[in-house]
Structure formats: C-alpha cells, structure tokens
Amino acid sequence: GENVEQHPSTLSVQEGDSAVIKCTYSDSASNYFPWYKQELGKGPQLIIDIRSNVGEKKDQRIAVTLNKTAKHFSLHITETQPEDSAVYFCAASAGGSYIPTFGRGTSLIVHP
C-alpha cells in the first residue's frame, strides 16, 4: 500500500518568514495530493490540493509543488502569521479511491 513520509515533524519560524513542509510517497499510482490544517481540538481542514497532471498550484500565501518523478510534494507558506500555527498533514490517494494516506503531520509554530 501507499506510504507517505512527512518532514519536519516540528517547524518553528518567525512571523513573516516562509515555511516549507515536504512529503514523499511510495505508490506511483497516487494522483491526488491534499494538504490539511488541523487546529487544536478541531478536525483537519483542507487548505489546498494538487493533482498529478499539475506541477504547482498557488492560493494567496499558500503554494504546493509536485514532482511526480521523484514522488515528492511540498507545501510552501509565505509571510507566515501567528494564526498559521497548527498541525499540517499531507496526504496521497490513488485514482478511484476515497481514502487518502496521511503523513505523520508537522507542527508549525509561528512566533510573533
């Protein structure tokens, strides 16, 4: 089955800096890669996603890149703000599947 590795497990940045979270996947059949943000005591919320026919996608301060050959994808957050502090999960799923495989999560801390 699919295996998703996520790094780093903890990321601490100053407000205004950029943050990058990286994930790798093992199943070449995976073609859908969502990113979720989970705030304390809440369920994960989808923040951005990318499909395998696209190399990069951007939404305001958030961007995701995908390298299918290397089987890795990354989340980039620019101009970080304290409210960006949360746990971020990457995930991967293969065609026809409802079920994503999640990474272990990255705890992002943005210091004011």
Next chain:
Amino acid sequence: GAVVSQHPSWVICKSGTSVKIECRSLDFQATTMFWYRQFPKQSLMLMATSNEGSKATYEQGVEKDKFLINHASLTLSTLTVTSAHPEDSSFYICSAGDSPNQPQHFGDGTRLSIL
C-alpha cells in the same frame, strides 16, 4: 462548500457506558463516510469505512463489536463505542466526500473521555 457536522464535540462518561457519535454531511450526499481515531500529537488512524445501506468495512485490528457503525441514510453515519473503557478515550473524527479522489471533508471531531 461541503460541510460535515459531528456531534457531540465532547463526551465524558463512566466506564461501561455506550456512547454514540453522529456524523452528518450537511449540503451533499455521502454514500461513503470514514471514521478515524487520533491520539495526541499523532496522525489520523483510519478505523472503518461506513457504507450507506450496507455493512461497514473495518481496518485490521479494529474490533467490530466494540465500534458499531451504522450508515442509515446518505447524510448520516453513527459510531457507537460500546461498553467504553478508559483505553477507548481518544479523539474521534469522521470525514466524507461526494466522490472518489475528491477532497475529504472532516467533522470537528469528538473528544471522548472515559472515567
């Protein structure tokens, strides 16, 4: 956008009690919903897939008789933790999507504490 509502958000009860958690898709129909369990500072662990009108599919190691799932309509799935014990204390989260390979939308979770 798609909204998934989960209720209750917090439950504290005595050991031996059965607890029911509801998961509703508010603005879309979901033939399939998912139940996850999350331990502190860990990722989501898929427990079972809830299928409307048929039996749930449980992941390896998840006790079917302990975690009863009912998906009686296209907008509601319930998870019942039967005869709960302290080791069942956890954060339970449901999700739903309106079609395969589309975003899963998560409820806000239920914090279950068994005394």
